Ligand SMILES: [Zn+2]
């Protein structure tokens with residue numbers, strides 16, 4: 578798939594997220610396949626030392642490896658914060674599930690990989 582690059586304006590307003598979502602059969606998942614997200618995700622994991630930020634607050638001595646970068650304000654609601662550091666947090670799988678009770682309730686849903694998450 579050819580990757581289109583976006584202007585600063587589109588990145589700032591979140592329009593590019595809406596555009597790729599509308600153009601791709603993957604819908605909102607298309608965002609998680611962009612090079613912009615992949616490099617941002619790695620940067621956030623590094624910033625958080627690959628450590629789950631919720632486990633760290635609860636039990637400082639405990640180290641839980643973060644596997645997912647979560648949008649505090651959900652991508653669908655606030656696409657302009659898609660790549661904003663302050664809206665992104667590294668989480669372990671358990672804590673991330675807690676953030677998405679709506680997904681955990683669907684028992685037969687296909688499992689998401691770590692890279693492709695909500
Ligand atoms: Zn955790």
Ligand SMILES: [Zn+2]
Nearest residue numbers: 647648676695
């Ligand atoms: Zn999430």
